[in-house]
Amino acid sequence: MSPKASTPLVPAQTSPRAIRNFCIIAHIDHGKSTLADRMLQLTGVVEPRQMKAQYLDRMDIERERGITIKSQAVRMPWDYHGGTYAFHMIDTPGHVDFSYEVSRSLAACEGAVLLVDAAQGIEAQTLANLYLAMEHELAIIPVLNKIDLPAAMPDKYAEELAHLIGCEPEDVLRVSGKTGEGVEELLDRIVDEVPAPVGEAEAPARAMIFDSVYDTYRGVVTFVRVTDGKLGRREKIKMMSTGATHELLEIGVSSPEPEATDGLGVGEVGYLITGVKDVRQSKVGDTVTSAAKPASSIIGGYQEPKPMVFSGLFPLDGSDFPVLREALEKLQLNDAALNFEPETSTALGFGFRVGFLGLLHLEITRERLEQEYNLDLISTAPNVIYQVKDESGESHEVTNPSEFPDGKIDEIREPIVDATIIVPAEYIGAVMELCQARRGSMDGMDYLSEERVEIRYTMPLAEIVFDFFDQLKSRTKGYASLNWQASGDQAADLVKVEILLQGDKVDAFSAITHRDHAYAYGVKMASKLKDLIPRQQFEVPIQAAIGSRIIARENIRAIRKDVLSKCYGGDISRKRKLLEKQKEGKKRMKMVGTVEVPQEAFIAALSSDEGKAKEKAKK
Structure with a gap:
């Protein structure tokens, strides 16, 4: 595949007429990252020897799972009808849990490539992102990908797409991100159909932060889209929501590696580095302006992500608590939607109550904590806010x-x-x-x-x-x-189901559930714990209760020493006396004894993935 664009990268502060800002929106696995790879190759910004599949998926976990978690913004040059255009492409995640990444990408664009798998057709998440793009009044370019697949049905799905968007089936582009077929035509169409950004070049500078990541060596890297005016190197900037001022140490564009420039003008997308170590000072959705000549109004159009699901994260080893705190703080620098607060559990010790956008977000966060920070964690059952x-x-x-x-x-x-x-x-x-x-x-x-x-x-x-x-x-x-x-x-009609061991409540196993499902939860948890908790010297009742009413019960039978082993025949009354004595001892023990729940039992009982739980419990 020979790159059509052999020109060097367009210098910063290009005329807004030559800029096209667009994002790719699609369902998970419909080929966004592969199409982005072909665009990087065709525009010549990545040399063939450096090229690798899913070039923009930088995190190990993204490459391992084959999904995009973080949006990436890239600048590319493109020659068309004798002019050179600067494209700013934003590759977005496809999973429902990361739709907040999509919403902020849309706020930085004028157009969207709606990508649909020609073998599967439009999916629910694509539909949701399409409605989001329509709300932002973006120019939509419908594209069918994977037309090289034997199972592809481009004609059938082109009609479906045309029906949804209100265009003709022949207007739907057919491309293959894998072979590169139709990608040049798509880039030409972006020039024609995506409007150039509009803004006032002479007005006070205003730029919207649509992402920020933490770099160990350079501090917080803030990604912005300039709406009005221009920002230059060594200029003092001001964050409009917090009022904090910083000096711009570096300003530049991602192409796709960072390239420093003298400044950014109207419609341009780039990054700012101020040397700040606290990402909370670069809030996503905030407006950046010049400290010397500040703008009077902020840029609207971005909503803060709200956590939907809460789960407790506890380290297996209590001494790892400070490590977990530090790890969560570092993750929060790269993930604006993550929030957490300390929590104490009588059963699990010290940990954090963490807010997530959904179960995949929880899974990804937990996996990153375990892989990147070598932590062993227990997570409690997910809860919503009541x-x-x-x-x-x-x-x-x-x-x-x-x-x-x-x-x-x-x-x-x-x-x-x-x-x-x-x-x-x-x-x-x-x-x-x-x-x-x-x-x-x-x-x-x-x-x-x-x-x-x-x-x-x-x-x-x-x-x-x-x-x-x-x-x-x-x-x-x-x-x-x-x-x-x-x-x-x-x-x-919700109730709190509590699990009692020997009459003592175990907070880690409690759950809020609908009254109709309470009995099933109680029976399931009681029978699970009966198998997981080792037998004690005395009988242990496991009970599930709603308030003071017991709804389910299991008993863990006591371990009994054979006190009659030394009796060889003789009078039955001696045997009875020994058994009564044992019975009294068990009764006394039951009054003062406490049940120790081993860590493995907590892991297995609280895990939603049975196989994983048993594996961990064995370790």
Whole structure:
């Protein structure tokens, strides 16, 4: 493949008319990163000997799982009709948990390449991102990728896309990110269809921060899109939300490696380095302006990500607590959506209550903590935020079952979401059955084509975050795709199920669940613990309770010493006396004895992944 663009990189502060800012939005696995690779090759910014697959996925975990987690912004030159254009391309994640990365990428662009797999068609997450792009009034270029696959059906899915966007099927571009077919045509079309950025060159400088990452050697690297005016090297800048001022040590563009320039002008996307070590001073969504000639108003259009799911993270070894704190602080520098606060558990010791956007976000964060910081962690069952009103009318925010207020409860409100599921028509029944079992109420259903249906449900978030996606995939043989977004809260009949060992509450095993599911949770946890907790010298009852009412019980039988072994025949009364004596001893022991729950039992009982849990418990 010979690069068409042989010109050197366009110098900074290019005329806004020659700039095109666009992002690629698609569902997970539809080939965004591969298409980005071909663009990097065609524009000549990456030399063939440096090229590698998924070039922009820099994190080990991204390459290992084959998914994009962090957005990447790259500047590329492109020759078209005798002029040289500067493209700023933003490669975005496709998974629902990282849609906040997509929302901030859209705020920095004028156009979006809507990428759809020609073998699978449009999926729920793509649809959600398409609506986001339409809200931002971006120019949309529909593209079918993977046309080289034997299973590709470009004509069928081009019609589906045209129906959604309101264009003609022939307007849908057909490309192959793998072979490079059609990619040049796509780059030419970006020049034609994506509008140039608009801004006032002579106005006070205004730039929006759409991402910030932490570099061990250089401090915080802030990625910005300049809206008005210009920013230059060694200039003093001011963050408009915090009022903090810093000196610009370096300003430049990513191409795709960082390249320092003299400044950034209207419409340009680049990075700023101020030497600041605290990423909280470079808040995503904030407006950067010149300290000498500040702007009067901030740039709007970006929403802060709100955590949806909370889980406790505890180190297996208590002495690792400071290491865990430091690791979370460093991760927070690269992940604006992560927030945490210290938490103490009588069973698990010191740890943190961490807020996540969803289960994949939780999994990725935990994996990064274990891989990058060599930590062994226990995570408690994920919880959502409940609003609990007691009989006195006082409202409590509950992110953890241990915060659940005692006494009579007037009302409990739980968060709900609008879920969109796209599925082949033959699986409609299986999907409806699953959603109804998870307390969902149907909002509507539309046929995208003869074979594919979009089903909309309102569901409690608590029912979605645990294993709903796995169940959905298994019931539809992997063909269903899911997207959801928060839509307020509703009153629900929820209860706190507590697990008691020998009458003592074990906070780590408590859960807030719907009254209809409480009995099943109690029975499952009691039988799980019966197998996991070693037998004691005395009988141990395991009970599940709602308030003072016991709903499930299991007994761990006592280990009994054979006190009759020394009796060879003789009078039965001596044997009875020894057994009575043993019985009294057991009774006394039961009164003063406490049950030690081994660490392995906590890991196995709290893990949602049985196989992983057993493996860890064996270690």
